Amino acid sequence: MSVELSYAAGPTDTPLLEETIGAAFERIADLHADREALVDIASGHRWTWAQLDAAVDDIARGLLASGIKKGDRVGIWAPNCPEWTMTQFATAKIGAILVTVNPAYRTHEFAYAVHQSGMRLLVSATHFKTSDYRAMVDSTRADCPTLERVVYLDSEDWAALIDEGRSLPSPAIAERMSTLSATDPINIQYTSGTTGFPKGATLSHRNILNNGYFVTDTIDFTEQDRLCIPVPFYHCFGMVMGNLGCVTHGSTMVIPAPGFDPAVTLQTIQDERCTGVYGVPTMFIAMLAHPDFASFDLSSLRTGIMAGAPCPVEVMKRCITDMHMDEVSIAYGMTETSPVSTQTRGDDDLERRTATIGRVGPHLEIKIVDPLTDETLPRGETGEFCTRGYSVMLGYWEDEAKTAEAIDHEGWMHTGDLAQMRDDGYCVVVGRIKDMVIRGGENIYPREIEEFFYAHPDIEDVQVIGVPDERLGEELCAWIRMREGTEPLDEVSVREYAEGKLAHYKIPRYVKIVDDFPMTVTGKIRKAEMRESSAREYGLA
CATH class of the missing domain: 3.30.300.30 (ANL, C-terminal domain)
Structure with missing residues (x-):
């Protein structure tokens, strides 16, 4: 009797999106022009798709007027806010590589990200919680020779950037977009390594546009859905699974707050009649443990995604029963894979949706290998989780050695996670090799x-x-x-x-x-x- 190996390939019946993020954004904005695209609870502002597209173009023209060229690195250092989302799509339209800087970074980490990426322009908050971004930028500016301009949100800088773009001829954005390719790099995200400096995972339009599309397609998103996004935009969970997931389906993006607050998130779900909510397990634990949890009407919810860390079975069960998230999904992945590789399905039974990380996503391959020999293991045995396909990053920015350590000569991304593949193709993560x-x-x-x-x-x-x-x-x-x-x-x-x-x-x-x-x-x-x-x-x- 032959032994079935720990290998699986995802379905390919739905084709990949072979377009740039800007082209996809404009296509959806034209299709759903008068539908609500973005809601920001903190400011009370709302944008239809047509209004959001116009706001994105204002920023894109400002960046073009500032001399930003295709492939230039533009950083953003801010908590969740509508300007973050707009900057994400403005940079994508003009082919600038968006460097997403962790809002928790301090001067040493920030200066490293600016220097290592060769950042030319930074969009930054002035402050958030205990972070004084303006002071940190001022104290590190001398160590960042490539950084030519800093545009602070909630200041005259932001208005000035937009005003500068008004002098450009209207076809300027379309002309730039015509020079872009779906395989171009468009995003650098610094991974939080436990040793040494962070590595800049470099992602293309094709990487993240498709991952956002297929992750939300798996939870049956349409233009009728409204997604509450309390997870940070600087990470793939917020900007890819959240923003790009909504954009590729015409769904509404709802920003509950600049940073996670369990009460505000619950209130937002209730008031905005959100149909989905994202979170890492600690966020769901905090919401479920809130003393007023029972007073919130969460009946509009049907789905959402829990990811970013192992999902406790008991917490997942309560999301289904107490938060009405009957179709909640567990997703697994990493920044280097755009991020999702496996996901549970809405029609999965309770056991699969609480005990596994799901099965392989569309157009992807996965396998479990012996960490020492690299041989694919029989199903049920513990080894390293590897994945291959459209989602695998282009590489670590200007670090060929680290890229070669992570992606082998056959294109497999080695995740460092210990996992098992069951007989039914569903996978279980049992920890990190280092843990x-x-x-x-x-x-x-x-x-x-x-x-x-x-x-x-x-x-x-x-x-x-x-x-x-x-x-x-x-x-x-x-x-x-x-x-x-x-x-x-x-x-x-x-x-x-x-x-x-x-x-x-x-x-x-x-x-x-x-x-x-x-x-x-x-x-x-x-x-x-x-x-x-x-x-x-x-x-x-």
Whole structure:
């Protein structure tokens, strides 16, 4: 009997979009001119597709008047706002490569992104929360010789940029668009590596336009849908799955706030009658845990996507039952793959939609390989998740060595994630290669243990990491956030709960009760930081 290998290819019946982002945007704007395209809750402003297209063109002409050429890098450093979305499409229309800068960056990281990308012009907020962007730009300007101009939002700079473009002849944008190709680079996103400097994943029109289209096509988006987007635009989740997903279907983009706020997000879903909402698991956990959750009318919801980190089974079940998201989807991917590689479907049964990351997307291939030999493994075995197809980035900006490490000679992107492919083609991520804990020779996948403790009635959230141990090499440490009004657990109570249900070596030796976890702006848990902190606290080498 032959062994079925961990390989799958997605359907190809729906053709790829072989057009630039600007061309797709204009096609949809013409088709749905009078329908609502963008809603910004903070300012109360609304745009139809025709109005949004006109606003985008105003910015595009301003950039052209500033001397921005095809392939020039234009940065944006701001929280979610309508100008962010407009700048995204304005740069796409003129072929400028948009460098999306993490709003949480400080001077060192910002200066690196500007210098490494060769950024010529920056669109920036003046401030947000504790970030004084103007002061940070001023303090690093001398170290950024390529940066010729900074345009601050909510200042005279923004109006001046638009005014400059009014002198250009009307065909200027169309003339520039005629020189562009779908395979041109259009976006650089810096990945938050745990070691060394971030790497600039370089993505083309074809990469991200198609991923946005197919991700939202998989959740049956149409021009009737209204998507609440609380995830940050600077990351693929917001700008590709969110903005480009809506644009390719004529759906309405709804910005609830500059940064995530659970109450505002819930209020926005209710007031705007949103049919979908995106979020990383921590966002859904925060919304479900809000003390006034039951008072919000979320009956308009039917779908959404949970992604960006492993999705706890219990949280997904509550999204379906308590948030009316019967067609909610789990999506899996990474910035380097535009981002989504696998996704659950709306008609999947509850088990598939809560226990897996779905199956391969259209026009893509996936496989699970032995991390040491690169051989494709039989289904059911744990190995590294790899993907190939239209979604794989062009490479890391000006870093051929790092690109070659990530993308092999056959075009496969090696993700660094440990996964299994089931007999039905659905995949399960069991952790990162670097997060796997080896305790006394036993390979332990923290995800399995986290899922077990999510079922504890007093635990709201849990993260499991490996910490150094002289005798066994590594031991397990659980960081636990308790539900409001419950008594904190300790090592003894955790062991009592797990004994007889988990193998002894999977029961955490250390238990740390916390209010929050260290995380990135996109909601990804910083496990490396947790390991360092725990090792110091417990006096481990």
